[in-house]
Each structure stands twice: as structure tokens, then as C-alpha cells.
Amino acid sequence: MQQRSSTVQEPLAETAHRPTPPPAWRPRTDPAPLLPDTEPLRVLGTDAVADADPALLRRLYAELVRGRRYNAQATALTKQGRLAVYPSTTGQEASEIGAALALEERDWLFPSYRDTLAAVARGLDPVQALTLLRGDWHTGYDPREHRIAPLCTPLATQLPHAVGLAHAARLKGDDVVALAMVGDGGTSEGDFHEALNFAAVWQAPVVFFVQNNGFAISVPLAKQTAAPSLAHKAVGYGMPGRLVDGNDVVAVHQVLTEAVTRARRGGGPTLVEAITYRIDAHTNADDATRYRADGEVETWRAHDPVLLLERELTARGLLDEEGRRAAAEAAETMAAELRERMNADPVLDPMDLFTHVYAEQTAQLREQAAQLRAELEAEGESR
Amino acid sequence: MTTATTGAAAARAAGRAKPATMAQALQRAMRDAMAEDPTVHVMGEDVGTLGGVFRVTDGLAKEFGEDRCTDTPLAEAGILGAAVGMAMYGLRPVVEMQFDAFAYPAFEQLVSHVAKMRNRTRGAMPMPMVIRVPYGGGIGGVEHHSDSSEIYYMATPGLHVVTPATVEDAYGLLRAAIASDDPVVFLEPKRLYWSKSDWSPEAPARVEPLGRAVVRRPGTSATLLTYGPSLPVCLEAAEAATAEGWDLEVVDLRSLVPFDDETVAASVRRTGRAVVVHESGGFAGPGAEIAARVSERCFHHLEAPVLRVAGFDLPYPPPMLERHHLPGVDRVLDAVARLQWEAGN
Numbered sequence: 071m072q073q074r075s076s077t078v079q080e081p082l083a084e085t086a087h088r089p090t091p092p093p094a095w096r097p098r099t100d101p102a103p104l105l106p107d108t109e110p111l112r113v114l115g116t117d118a119v120a121d122a123d124p125a126l127l128r129r130l131y132a133e134l135v136r137g138r139r140y141n142a143q144a145t146a147l148t149k150q151g152r153l154a155v156y157p158s159t160t161g162q163e164a165s166e167i168g169a170a171l172a173l174e175e176r177d178w179l180f181p182s183y184r185d186t187l188a189a190v191a192r193g194l195d196p197v198q199a200l201t202l203l204r205g206d207w208h209t210g211y212d213p214r215e216h217r218i219a220p221l222c223t224p225l226a227t228q229l230p231h232a233v234g235l236a237h238a239a240r241l242k243g244d245d246v247v248a249l250a251m252v253g254d255g256g257t258s259e260g261d262f263h264e265a266l267n268f269a270a271v272w273q274a275p276v277v278f279f280v281q282n283n284g285f286a287i288s289v290p291l292a293k294q295t296a297a298p299s300l301a302h303k304a305v306g307y308g309m310p311g312r313l314v315d316g317n318d319v320v321a322v323h324q325v326l327t328e329a330v331t332r333a334r335r336g337g338g339p340t341l342v343e344a345i346t347y348r349i350d351a352h353t354n355a356d357d358a359t360r361y362r363a364d365g366e367v368e369t370w371r372a373h374d375p376v377l378l379l380e381r382e383l384t385a386r387g388l389l390d391e392e393g394r395r396a397a398a399e400a401a402e403t404m405a406a407e408l409r410e411r412m413n414a415d416p417v418l419d420p421m422d423l424f425t426h427v428y429a430e431q432t433a434q435l436r437e438q439a440a441q442l443r444a445e446l447e448a449e450g451e452s453r
Numbered sequence: 454m455t456t457a458t459t460g461a462a463a464a465r466a467a468g469r470a471k472p473a474t475m476a477q478a479l480q481r482a483m484r485d486a487m488a489e490d491p492t493v494h495v496m497g498e499d500v501g502t503l504g505g506v507f508r509v510t511d512g513l514a515k516e517f518g519e520d521r522c523t524d525t526p527l528a529e530a531g532i533l534g535a536a537v538g539m540a541m542y543g544l545r546p547v548v549e550m551q552f553d554a555f556a557y558p559a560f561e562q563l564v565s566h567v568a569k570m571r572n573r574t575r576g577a578m579p580m581p582m583v584i585r586v587p588y589g590g591g592i593g594g595v596e597h598h599s600d601s602s603e604i605y606y607m608a609t610p611g612l613h614v615v616t617p618a619t620v621e622d623a624y625g626l627l628r629a630a631i632a633s634d635d636p637v638v639f640l641e642p643k644r645l646y647w648s649k650s651d652w653s654p655e656a657p658a659r660v661e662p663l664g665r666a667v668v669r670r671p672g673t674s675a676t677l678l679t680y681g682p683s684l685p686v687c688l689e690a691a692e693a694a695t696a697e698g699w700d701l702e703v704v705d706l707r708s709l710v711p712f713d714d715e716t717v718a719a720s721v722r723r724t725g726r727a728v729v730v731h732e733s734g735g736f737a738g739p740g741a742e743i744a745a746r747v748s749e750r751c752f753h754h755l756e757a758p759v760l761r762v763a764g765f766d767l768p769y770p771p772p773m774l775e776r777h778h779l780p781g782v783d784r785v786l787d788a789v790a791r792l793q794w795e796a797g798n
Contacts, residue, residue, distance in 0.1 A: 207573075207575065208569075208572070208573035208574075209573050209574045209575070209577075212574070212577040212578075213541070213574055213577060213578050214541075214577060214578065215577075219541065220570070220573055220574060220578070224561060224565045227534065227561060227562060227565060227566060229534070230530065230531050230533075230534025230535050230537070230538065230562070231534055231535075231537045231538035231541060231566070232538060233531075233534070233535050233538060234534065234535035234536060234537055234538020234539040234540075234541070234542075235538035235539065235541050235542045236538070237535065237538070237539065238538065238539040238541075238542035238543070238544050239542055241494075241520055241544075242542070242543075248538075260530060260558070261530055261531070261534060261561075261562075263528075264526070264528040264530050264531030264534065265531060265534065265535075267526055267528065267531065268525070268526055268528070268531045268535055271526055422575075425575075425576070426571050426572045426574075426575050426576040427571070427572050427610055427611055428571070428611070428613075428635050428711075429571070429579060429633070429634040429635050432664070432710075432711035433711060433714065433715075434711055434712065434714075
């Protein structure tokens with residue numbers, strides 16, 4: 071160092087030691103068109119409603135009313151001890167239903183544990199959808215029959231499954247699309263990143279649907295990410311990021327239909343962020359008053375998805391008192407049936423515990439099954 | 454495509470049949486499975502164009518196309534997660550994890566989904582897939598390239614855990630693993646990748662049943678229970694032991710889950726003494742389970758406590774020190790010497 075500072079440097083020749091410029095480089099995708107929405111897309115309250123199919127609007131309304139009633143009934147079942155836990159989607163019905171109804175019969179849904187309503191909107195029996203949360207088994211339905219993956223509890227881990235399934239379908243030449251649902255908290259998980267990256271690299275026919283309901287249990291989005299929006303995350307993967315008002319069921323349905331169609335036609339994956347709000351606590355076991363103000367909840371109640379659609383349809387003459395009553399009655403019938411069926415104790419066979427661990431029971435499990443059987447018999451005799 | 458039999462005939466006719474390596478046997482197993490079953494898909498990091506860092510998937514992408522042997526992005530959870538989705542749609546993924554310690558990011562997918570999917574769906578959604586993991590030390594690898602990770606997999610219900618120790622088994626067990634309707638963690642002892650056998654990669658080969666141990670060396674004095682990278686060590690120890698007058702039986706476990714209690718107990722009842730040998734650490738390692746099972750089943754036949762020869766309970770050492778960690782012939786013979794010979798026969 072000392073030596074160098076005392077040495078007078080000769081001026082460098084013009085080109086000596088100058089690093090060569092990097093090889094020609096340009097971004098492979100123009101990032102600008104990847105973020106087409108400057109604000110969350112809305113249809114309700116705009117002239118675009120006139121373009122919507124009235125039959126679809128009525129169906130969406132009936133589903134929203136039913137979905138709201140489903141949430142209320144499931145929450146009530148937790149209070150009666152009939153469900154171990156229920157993560158409510160009250161306030162998020164438009165996102166759950168608008169997305170689920172954008173799928174065709176042959177498509178696959180990858181729900182998180184909060185998305186039983188999306189599964190029910192696809193036609194799954196509510197009792198089967200709630201099996202996990204009742205606790206009599208983990209998955210209450212055959213995923214292949216309904217093309218609904220098991221409700222996924224470890225956050226975002228279902229997203230790479232959706233990518234793999236969509237990829238496999240494409241390899242087989244089937245025009246099947248996978249819709250993967252996740253919350254705002256789930257976007258922080260590594261699996262979210264890996265799934266989006268795989269999907270984009272493989273151009274897999276998958277749609278990632280993020281319901282940004284403001285909170286991951288108690289943690290607000292500001293503590294979750296510094297991204298300008300969750301939709302922005304799409305740009306880094308080279309896929310479009312769409313932004314939609316998650317309480318506007320028509321807008322959700324429209325954006326999701328576009329993304330699903332795009333995927334089906336070979337256009338690759340899309341990330342959709344729906345801005346919505348979880349009106350209830352995280353689950354019945356949570357106390358939301360510890361982390362958010364009542365005033366905030368009231369603001370969102372004024373932007374209620376059922377109310378928004380009801381007002382719009384009424385104003386446009388597409389819904390009258392009779393229509394409202396019919397939707398409410400249908401919802402009540404569903405709730406009564408659900409209540410009645412959930413009030414019956416499920417029939418459990420403890421020996422089922424050993425049946426499906428492996429295709430063929432191992433010798434170790436045979437021994438343990440025999441032990442349990444003996445215990446059950448002893449229990450039966452002592453009664 | 455050349456069939457196995459005509460290839461073997463041609464090789465014999467040309468007098469070119471060369472000893473095959475374990476890596477070649479594994480490659481051949483995947484190649485045969487892919488040729489027979491179009492739902493078999495190989496995927497992982499560098500498995501395509503390069504043929505894998507150990508060349509185990511050499512030539513598969515060229516022969517079957519990149520849709521069947523796919524270079525994935527570098528993300529192990531994503532690889533295994535995508536494989537789950539592919540299996541949901543009826544494919545049979547064969548996933549390569551590049552090294553033992555690089556498989557850890559995929560652990561959540563393995564434990565929460567791969568291992569549980571059949572059970573949580575009451576059998577409606579099985580997970581037929583193989584997760585190939587090169588494991589163990591002895592190759593001079595720097596940090597994170599030499600772990601014995603088998604105990605993590607053994608502790609996860611729903612998985613099969615299989616590890617070949619011979620070239621023939623590398624083929625036979627991998628074929629069986631790919632054919633299995635359950636997920637199989639297939640642990641490949643990487644220091645045996647270049648071990649050779651007269652087994653011809655062109656000849657028709659046997660598919661081995663999963664879940665069965667095999668006696669590699671019959672003996673009468675004591676049983677060495679081992680698997681994977683420690684099998685050659687035990688066979689060498691058994692040869693050396695003859696000088697001491699010990700005739701050691703060597704059992705190659707092959708399948709850690711399910712565990713072949715029958716073969717193991719039969720051997721130990723015959724010899725009356727047992728030593729478990731593995732590279733994995735001893736504390737709460739595979740040998741703890743194996744010794745307990747042997748003690749429970751063979752107590753009245755035992756002349757001495759079941760001993761364990763294991764790697765030390767250390768983070769895997771740097772390559773210049775690994776020889777002190779790995780159980781070698783001397784350590785095995787020391788254990789055999791402690792089997793209370795003076796008290797019994």
C-alpha cells in the first residue's frame with residue numbers, strides 16, 4: 071500500500087484494462103404489458119355490467135347468498151362443537167365463488183384450508199368439504215372424482231402441485247387448467263416463489279389466485295411484503311399480474327375467466343390478486359379485536375360483496391323481492407340440510423387408521439393394527 | 454430402440470461385455486422403466502443435457518426427449534411439489550435430488566404431501582414416485598455433500614426407504630421402486646457409484662422385491678447388519694475376521710422401511726450375536742431402531758448386547774478428516790471383539 075501510494079502512476083493507455091462490455095443483453099419480455107391493471111378491476115357500478123350475461127349475474131347472486139349462509143352455518147357449527155375449527159370466508163364470497171365458477175368441469179381446483187366455499191361452489195357436497203374441519207378424516211372426498219385437490223393446510227405448498235398437474239395435463243395433450251388459491255400471507259412462502267417460477271418456465275396452464283384479505287391471522291400485509299402490490303410479483307417471473315376488486319364477483323369471474331382461457335390456449339400462467347377483506351376472525355379460535363379496529367371492519371362491510379351485487383341487480387331490474395326471497399330460501403334449505411347432517415355423529419372405524427398408509431400394509435403396521443384391534447375388543451368387553 | 458436381449462447378445466458376440474458400474478445399472482433401470490411405461494418421467498437438476506452430476510441419467514433426455522427427462526429450475530421443494538401434481542395426474546415421476554443435503558428444502562413436500570397423500574385421501578390419490586438421493590460420505594466431498602440422511606426418511610410414515618449396495622440391486626431395486634404404487638426414497642450410496650460387477654447392463658436383469666433383506670455372506674459366529682455404503686466394509690471385515698477365528702454372517706438390509714424383521718431375526722437367532730454398522734450417527738440413528746427390534750425379537754438367543762458401529766454424532770467432517778468418522782474395518786472388528794466371547798461359546 072505504502073509503496074503504491076509513493077509511486078507515480080503512468081497514465082493508462084486508452085484501452086488498457088478497460089473491461090469489455092457485457093455480451094448483448096436485453097430483457098426477454100417487455101415487463102410493461104405484464105401489469106395491465108393500474109387499479110383493481112371493477113365491473114359493478116360501471117357500464118360494463120350491461121355486457122354481462124343476465125343469467126350469469128343471477129347465478130352469481132344465488133351463489134353469493136348461499137355462500138354467505140354457508141359461512142354463517144359453518145361458524146355456528148363450531149359453536150355447537152360439530153366442527154373442530156372453521157376458517158371463515160365471510161366477506162370473501164365473491165372471490166371464492168367468482169374464481170371457482172370460472173373453471174370448466176375438467177379443470178382442477180387447488181384450495182387452501184380456507185377455500186371450502188370455492189369447493190362447494192364447484193359442486194362439492196358441503197359435508198364432504200368440511201370433513202377435514204370436523205376431524206373425522208383429512209380429506210372427505212375423492213379428489214380425482216371432483217378434480218379438487220385436498221384442502222391444503224401448509225401454506226402455499228399446494229401451488230407447486232397445481233403446476234405439476236397442469237404440466238402433466240399438457241404433456242398428455244389434455245386442455246385442462248389448474249386454479250391454485252392462496253392468501254396474502256402465503257405469498258411470503260418459498261413454495262409460492264418456486265411454483266410461480268416453475269409455472270412460468272414450463273408455461274404451465276395454471277392460474278394463481280391470491281385473495282389479499284388484509285391479514286395473515288394477525289399480521290397485516292405491510293409486515294408481509296414491500297412489493298407495490300402482490301400482482302407485481304408476477305413481473306419477476308415473466309407472467310401477467312392482474313389486480314381485481316375481490317368483492318366484485320363479476321369482475322373476479324371476468325378476470326379469472328380471461329386467465330383460465332389464456333392458460334387453456336397455451337398462453338401460460340397468470341397471477342391474479344383480489345383485494346378483499348376477512349370480515350370474521352382468522353378462525354373461531356382467533357380474537358381479531360387484538361389486531362384490528364372495528365372501524366376498519368365497518369368500512370369493508372359497506373363494500374360487502376353480496377350487497378354490491380344485490381344493489382346493482384336491483385337497480386338494473388334483474389332482481390326483485392321474489393328473486394331475493396328465492397335465493398334466501400335456497401340458501402336456508404342448504405343450511406338446514408348441512409346442520410342436520412352435521413348433527414349426526416360420523417361413524418368411525420379406528421382400524422381405518424391402518425388401511426391407507428401404504429398400498430400394501432407392512433408387517434410392522436399389521437402388528438400394530440392387531441394391537442389396536444385387541445385394545446378395541448378389550449374396550450368393548452369392559453363396557 | 455435396441456432391446457435388452459439383442460443388446461446383450463450383440464455385446465457377447467463382440468466379446469465387449471465390460472463390468473458395469475452402479476451408476477450404469479441405475480441408468481439402465483430408469484431407461485428400461487421409461488421404455489416400458491410412458492408415464493415414467495425423470496426430473497431434477499442437471500439430469501437432462503448433462504446426464505446428472507454423477508451421470509446417472511446419462512443419455513435419457515436424448516433417448517426419450519426433454520419432456521420425459523427434464524432439467525428443472527434449481528429448487529428442490531418446487532421439483533418435488535411439481536412431482537406431486539404430476540403424480541396426481543397419473544404420471545410416475547422419478548425425481549433426482551442432487552445431493553443428500555440439497556434434498557432438505559424438499560422436506561416439507563415430502564413429509565406433508567408425498568408421504569401422506571394416499572392416507573389423507575383414503576387411498577384415492579396414491580403417490581407413485583421415486584425420490585433418488587445420492588447419500589453418504591467417502592468421496593472427499595466438501596461440506597453439505599456427504600450426509601447420511603436416512604433416519605429422517607425412516608421416521609416419516611408413508612414412505613419406503615430403500616438403499617442398494619450392489620450393482621445388481623441398484624438395477625433390481627430401482628425397477629421395483631419405480632413400479633411401486635407408493636413413494637420410495639431411494640438412497641444411492643454415492644461412493645459406490647463407480648463400484649463394478651460382472652453384471653452386464655445389456656443382459657436381462659432381475660427386478661428385486663422391496664422390503665426384503667438378503668444374506669450376503671453366510672456365517673455362524675455373529676451377524677453384521679448393514680446396508681448401502683457400509684456393506685463393502687462389513688464384507689471386508691468378515692474376511693479379515695476369519696484370521697481371528699470368527700465366521701461372520703453379513704446381512705444387507707436393502708430396505709430400511711419396511712424393515713425385514715424376519716430375515717434379520719432369523720440370522721441373529723442363528724448366530725446369537727449382532728452388530729449394526731452404518732455411517733449415520735449412532736444416537737437416535739437407524740441402528741438404535743434396529744438394535745431395539747433385534748433385542749425384542751431375539752433376546753433369548755443373544756449371547757451379548759447388540760452393538761452399534763456408527764459414524765460419530767457430529768456434523769459431517771471436512772473431507773480431509775472424514776476417514777476418522779466413517780466406520781471402517783477396524784472399528785467393525787473392535788465391536789465384534791466386544792461381543793462377550795469369553796462368556797459364551
